[in-house]
Amino acid sequence: MNIIFAGTPDFAAEALRALVSNHFNVVLVLTQPDRPKGRGLKLQPSAVKVVAEQLNIPVAQPETLKSAEVQAMLASFQAGIMVVAAYGLILPESVLTLPRLGCLNIHASLLPRWRGAAPIQRAIEAGDKQTGVGIMQMDKGLDTGAVLFELTTPIFEYDTAQTLHDRLAILGGEAIVETLSHLPQYPAVAQSEDGITYAQKLTKNEAQINWQEDAEIISRKIRAFNPVPGAWTFLNDRILKIWMSSASANQIGNPGEIVDVLSDHIMVGTGKGVICISELQLQGGKKLSVKQFLQGHPLHKGQYLGEAQ
Known part of the structure; x- marks a missing residue:
């Protein structure tokens, strides 16, 4: 089965490595355009782009997925599924339904707790004792899709957003590999209407x-x-x-x-x-x-x- 992978930061790069090392056929990587960083403001590739180029996987960096040209390009890869992890672009409904099995998102919380942009940080800030990663069937809502599979981890007293991020990134790779390896065994379960929280983006x-x-x-x-x-x-x-x-x-x-x-x-x-x-x-x-x-x-x-x- 052909897989399109969409992601940008280190969290997503870990999942991409896991998929390829477990012999999944990733035919295209979508990632954010190179951005200026550092004191010299030189254009820098995303962590996912670096990994994709190391693995010789074609990379596309569109500014939007709404254009007909981009969607035609995606369709040409005849993907059975798209895996999304911290990509940073909104997927229009026409893209969500493009792969035969739709799009799966690797989300760094135990949904419906901490939907949104900063689930790792908000879990620590709130004093949660446990978190995890979920593999979610994407729909047009904000992290509202049904969940196929989850892995959990405790939040330790010494965890920072960085240490928890690194642990969840590894779990994310493990979770997507497990889900895709046994896809029929994990039916999508609708999220509970109770316990919904939103992880707002951090501000200075x-x-x-x-x-x-x-x-x-x-x-x-x-x-x-x-x-x-x-x-x-x-x-x-x-x-x-x-x-x-x-x-x-x-x-x-x-x-x-x-x-x-x-x-x-x-x-x-x-x-x-x-x-x-x-x-x-x-x-x-x-x-x-x-x-x-x-x-x-x-x-x-x-x-x-x-x-x-």
């Missing part, structure tokens, strides 16, 4: 730390926004990004107040409890452990993090 503004919130909430946000966009606050008049922390309910301090400075962590008061910061980055500097940071930027008890001064 929401990543600013509100020290009035509870320590547990702040610590979850720090992990959820690592690596993008990065939870941040102010140290005097400079932006300070906080990359890793844990929460403690056993100590108290005023919101934003540094209550203790130790060799390997900094304790900061919140609306309830304190957070113990272990990795941070001052504007213009590198990401550092607390020990490294304190060598160049001494901090002291009673100092406040928060609004620019």
Whole structure:
């Protein structure tokens, strides 16, 4: 069976590798056009394009799938199914019905929880204890299609969006291989109408730390926004990004107040409890452990993090 694969970032690249290594016949890869990145703003290919070229699979990078020319091109590959993973373009209904068996999406949550753009980050932020990947039959709604197969994983206390992403990417590859290998065994099951939540896209503004919130909430946000966009606050008049922390309910301090400075962590008061910061980055500097940071930027008890001064 001919397969068209549509995806863009690392999460999707892992699934593409899994399909090819398990001898599925991927005849075309769709991915986003090359985008400018880095300080020089040079055009960079997507992670999926890099993998596809390594595997000698034809690549197409249309700006839209709505044009008749693009749809005719897709039809010419006579695909039995299209596999979609974090592609980034809306698939019109005419494309969803183009392959004989339709389009399957690899989604990084246990639907109907966390439909939408940022399911990994929102699961951590909400304090979910478990998440996973689902293989969903795509329809014209936003992640509303019936689910064929799921794999689960716990969310650990130390998970960041990056570590959870990497684990789910591997599970996504395993899930799509299992689904396609035994397709008749996995009938599509309609999603429950209960428990629907939406994972809104992350913004830089929401990543600013509100020290009035509870320590547990702040610590979850720090992990959820690592690596993008990065939870941040102010140290005097400079932006300070906080990359890793844990929460403690056993100590108290005023919101934003540094209550203790130790060799390997900094304790900061919140609306309830304190957070113990272990990795941070001052504007213009590198990401550092607390020990490294304190060598160049001494901090002291009673100092406040928060609004620019």
